[in-house]
Amino acid sequence: MALTSITIIGGGACGISAFIELFLQLRIADRHRDVQITILEQNPEVGKGLAFGTREPGHILNTQADLMGIHFTEPAHFSEWLIAHEQRVGEEVVDNQGQNEAFTTRRLYGTYLKEQFEYYFELAKTEGMQANVMHATALQVSRSEGKFEIGISENKTLQTDFVILAPGTPVANNYLELEGNPHYFSSPWPSEPILEKIPQEADVAVLGSSLSAIDALMTLVDNEYSGKIRCYALDGLMPRVQPEKQVMVHLKYLTIANLHEIQRTQLRNPTVKEMFRLFIKDAEENEGTAIDWKAAARADKSAQELLDEDIRIAKNGGDVLINIPYSLRYDSSQMWKWLDADEKLKFKKWLGRYWAINRHCMPLYNAERIAELFHQGRLEVVKDLEDVTYDSSRGAFIMQFEKGKQATEQYLINATGPAAQVKAMQSELMQNLHESGVIEADPVGGIKVNTETMQVISGGHVDPHLYAVGHITNGVLLDVNAVWFNVKMIGNLCRHLTAQIIGQAS
Incomplete structure (x- = not known):
């Protein structure tokens, strides 16, 4: 029987998380010997990618360790790894609030990723799965005789049954x-x-x-x-600045239940204005007073004054503008899904920058x-x-x-940050995929995917064998710059892909 082939384009955090979870699910189903997985990675090392391949000690994770686990449903795995490898960690934990809540260097996290990949890659081969790494650049994906044909560097091609697009964070082509x-x-x-x-x-x-x-x-x-x-x-x-001890805020107004009530009673999705009004009510109730929202726009102070003030606030536990977005981290992606495309664009125009600086602090x-x-x-x-x-x-x-x-x-x-729109991505692969119609740009950013299965959508049709994860899905999903969120989506992807393979093999 011919092996079912899967190619993962990208060997960074998303790519290796997908490989590990696929292997585990297929091994547990005893179908791992029916599958061949190839990882296409252009860099010499698999696992680190652009962000986590840095050697600089000042490049620090912006998320605490207990949310950075690379394994599906195990967000605390990285903090547990830190404790288990305490003698090796040393000064790489730079903002230590106790190992579980530490902020570490990104180069240390890259070491963790590389070790996790190498362990499960060898285990997969020991258990009888055909797994390999090709150090090459993917340039195009097209259909050929019922399979995908991937054009790679040096004029070579690779045929495969399934493709997972995990190319990492795209550099912008704005200059x-x-x-x-x-x-x-x-x-x-x-x-x-x-x-x-x-x-x-x-x-x-x-x-x-x-x-x-x-x-x-x-x-x-x-x-x-x-x-x-x-x-x-x-x-x-x-x-803004991460508080020394992040505070979870009790939310009474901006909740999944209240937004669903709008859907249930008015037969439509909520609007950005409605969400922001609920945010204001929660913020002012938690603050115990009215908030000067004009001052919150931060337009009248210098960057130096604002930073000095933010450091003081962080040392005192943060404020509601930081702590509410943090408290929403598990619900915000669902709230984002419930916004229509035009409302998502309004959010980005009106509130996107303020959300970013308060939700993703230094x-x-x-x-x-x-x-x-x-x-x-x-x-x-x-x-x-x-x-x-x-x-x-x-x-x-x-x-x-x-x-x-x-x-x-x-x-x-x-240092303007990663490209949101496909047309702004400095990636020959993404531009070729878009021009050939294999992917379709989402008006808000990134590409269109089914947010439950992570299958790519183009021309109104779901491609059953093509998946995507990570920053390239930044329009339909919200937290694609967060490892814990991408790992969650990868878990959904792997469950769906494994079910397809088991269905084909039965």
Whole structure:
């Protein structure tokens, strides 16, 4: 009997989580010998990916350890691994609130991922499953005689029955005209090109002020750069600061039950305005007073003032604007699903940035280091960025901001964050898949998938053998930058795929 072949495109956190869970489910069903799994990964190491392959000590997880387990339904597995390997961990736990709630370096988490993959990869082969890794770049996926044909680097092809798209976090193509400039860096990762090409005493410009920009700042700080750093961004808002002890808030108004009541009584989905009104009621009840929502928009203070204030707030347990989104982490994805597409777009336009800075905060350890840069006069955040060009005659990047102001910069790091829209993804694979109609772009971002099974939808039809997970599903799902959420979706995916295989084999 011919083996059923599965190819996982991407060997980062999502790819290895899918491999491990598929092996476990197939082994328990005693069908693992009927299946061949191939992982396509362009990097030399499987398991780490772009984010967790970093070597920089200042690149820290933005989620505590007890939510970072790579195994389905075991979010605390990473914190348990930390305890079991306490002698190896050392200073890689940088914001320790007790091992279960620690924030660790991303390079340590990459080690954890790599070890988990290697253990289950060898176990799968020992148990009789055919499993292999191909270090190649996937460029295209098409149908060929009832199978998928994957075009890979070096003009090779691979045929397979099932495909799981897990390509990781896509780099944005928002400044393609600057590519090739030796003083321009299209991403903060990997850090090696930055460290090799930017002199330590040079002034550096960073595009963006979000978590990606924080990584760029930490790369420079960790490697003793002495020049000034300017972050240029649209709104100039930095992520807020993780409280030392995150508080779970009791919610009475913004609940799944109340939103379902809207569906049940009005026969429609809730709107963003309705959700925000419920959020306001919960926030003010928990605060015990009315909130100045204009001040909460943070428009009238400098980034330095805001960061100093946020550090103080974090040391006192956070505020409701941080703690309510944190408390909603298990419900927010369902709430997002209940928004119609036009309402999701409204949310992104009206509230998306504020949700992001309050829900995805920076660790206190890094916040205090960034505050020190401000106090030393070495860091500035410039808002209202309008355009970036390169003037070859001056050998400098021209930064235009705040309605006509200009500045020149010699070195520029693009840290605007991952691409949300397919057209903005700097990925030959994603562009080819989109152009050929294998995937369909979602208007909110990423691609269309069935959110229960993670099967790809294109042209109104579900592809029964094509799955996708991770950041490329960022429109139909909300928390795709969170490992715990992706692992949950991967569990659903693997259950569905395993059921298909068992059904075919019976």
